[in-house]
Amino acid sequence: MSSLQRVCVLGSTGSIGVNTLDVIARHPDRYEVVALSAMSRVDALAAQCLTWRPRFAVMPDRAAAAQLRAQLREAGCATEVLDGAEALAEVAAHPEVDTVMAAIVGAAGLAPAMAAARAGKRLLLANKEAIVLGGALFMRAVEEGGATLLPIDSEHSAIFQCLPEDRSTWHARIDHIVLTASGGPFRTRDPATLGDVTPDQACAHPNWVMGRKISVDSATMMNKALEVIEARWLFGLAPEQIKVLIHPQSIIHSMVVCRDQSVLAQLGTPDMRVPIAYGLSFPERVESGASRLDLLSTPALSFEEADERRFPGLHLSWQALRAAEGSTAVLNAANEVAVEAFLSGRLRFDRIHALNRACLDSIVPGDCGSIEALLDLDARARTKARELL
Numbered sequence: 055m056s057s058l059q060r061v062c063v064l065g066s067t068g069s070i071g072v073n074t075l076d077v078i079a080r081h082p083d084r085y086e087v088v089a090l091s092a093m094s095r096v097d098a099l100a101a102q103c104l105t106w107r108p109r110f111a112v113m114p115d116r117a118a119a120a121q122l123r124a125q126l127r128e129a130g131c132a133t134e135v136l137d138g139a140e141a142l143a144e145v146a147a148h149p150e151v152d153t154v155m156a157a158i159v160g161a162a163g164l165a166p167a168m169a170a171a172r173a174g175k176r177l178l179l180a181n182k183e184a185i186v187l188g189g190a191l192f193m194r195a196v197e198e199g200g201a202t203l204l205p206i207d208s209e210h211s212a213i214f215q216c217l218p219e220d221r222s223t224w225h226a227r228i229d230h231i232v233l234t235a236s237g238g239p240f241r242t243r244d245p246a247t248l249g250d251v252t253p254d255q256a257c258a259h260p261n262w263v264m265g266r267k268i269s270v271d272s273a274t275m276m277n278k279a280l281e282v283i284e285a286r287w288l289f290g291l292a293p294e295q296i297k298v299l300i301h302p303q304s305i306i307h308s309m310v311v312c313r314d315q316s317v318l319a320q321l322g323t324p325d326m327r328v329p330i331a332y333g334l335s336f337p338e339r340v341e342s343g344a345s346r347l348d349l350l351s352t353p354a355l356s357f358e359e360a361d362e363r364r365f366p367g368l369h370l371s372w373q374a375l376r377a378a379e380g381s382t383a384v385l386n387a388a389n390e391v392a393v394e395a396f397l398s399g400r401l402r403f404d405r406i407h408a409l410n411r412a413c414l415d416s417i418v419p420g421d422c423g424s425i426e427a428l429l430d431l432d433a434r435a436r437t438k439a440r441e442l443l
């Protein structure tokens with residue numbers, strides 16, 4: 055058997071996917087790419103296949119997959135192209151895969167992430183919507199499958215890096231955690247003008263270059279709301295143990311406040327290759343490609359309270375966590391619909407939180423005990439959100 059770690063990158067054409075391949079390219083002696091996947095960008099995925107020669111490439115859409123198959127055949131590339139959404143879960147659980155980077159955006163990533171969890175993989179979780187939707191069920195799949203769950207979201211990676219490897223010590227050690235937030239592009243804009251925000255303005259993040267969905271979420275701070283929920287599951291915390299602080303320089307990626315009031319923080323330049331490299335190499339550390347943090351030339355670190363008037367969506371996370379099980383799935387679904395509607399010009403930026411709140415208030419979740427029940431709830435919430443639009 056090879057000693058290379060065999061990696062499947064789900065969402066390989068996205069921002070996290072591309073950064074993952076960048077880190078892997080630095081360590082051909084450690085990692086091998088065995089599967090790639092993308093939604094619609096056939097040319098981009100074809101180019102990645104020609105570079106990496108993976109065993110599998112997956113496109114959920116059959117027509118796109120057929121195009122990819124033809125392109126690869128013509129180029130003499132032996133990668134096997136699989137289609138259909140089920141194929142994502144198949145490669146994620148494949149016996150020739152050791153590590154799965156879950157970097158699909160949105161609830162569509164839940165089933166493949168659950169499959170990787172159940173199959174006991176090393177699971178690098180960037181896809182926060184999957185854990186927000188999956189909640190307790192997802193964490194149970196990780197435990198029962200014996201998977202190693204490694205957070206890729208920079209804040210959660212920071213918390214994870216500040217904690218000992220032995221999870222059983224976390225509860226006794228943590229007083230609370232502080233998730234830092236940059237405040238996004240509208241931190242200082244007059245809140246009365248937020249109704250005029252365009253998609254391109256919302257996607258112009260000051261410190262990070264990311265996909266469009268998470269960029270909009272960062273501008274509304276729904277991204278932080280999702281991260282509060284993500285932290286609740288990853289670290290087994292009560293909602294009141296999770297706090298949020300605006301830190302515009304994005305140098306401190308998050309903090310753990312211990313029972314003795316000692317505060318542990320993780321710092322670095324804002325570059326997703328750091329948490330990705332840590333996920334790939336844990337418990338070791340490898341070169342990531344990120345530039346060195348030069349504290350002498352770093353602007354002074356500052357902190358602010360998140361202004362509720364400017365970021366009314368942030369508090370929905372605690373509301374959803376305290377409400378009936380499944381409420382976080384409703385919030386996530388509503389937000390996916392709201393962001394899509396905003397990006398296509400059908401919803402004003404300053405109405406995103408209102409749609410999310412209205413959806414949260416009008417759906418009674420019910421059964422959350424299986425992936426089918428959760429996806430059903432997700433679909434119900436989307437229908438409701440579209441009605442409310």
Ligand code: NAD
Pocket residue numbers: 064065066067068069070071091092093094095114156157158159160162163180181182183206207208262263264265266267268326
């Ligand atoms: P992106 O939009 O750049 O890429 C998304 C990827 O998922 C693409 O490869 C796309 O083809 C694929 N995809 C989209 N819809 C799909 C579907 N229905 N089925 C299968 N594949 C689909 O997004 P991103 O910025 O790379 O973010 C990916 C995930 O990582 C998100 O959940 C995001 O919240 C999380 N994340 C991203 C960053 C970041 O810096 N970009 C940081 C933290 C967490």
Ligand code: MG
Pocket residue numbers: 207208209281
């Ligand atoms: Mg984050």
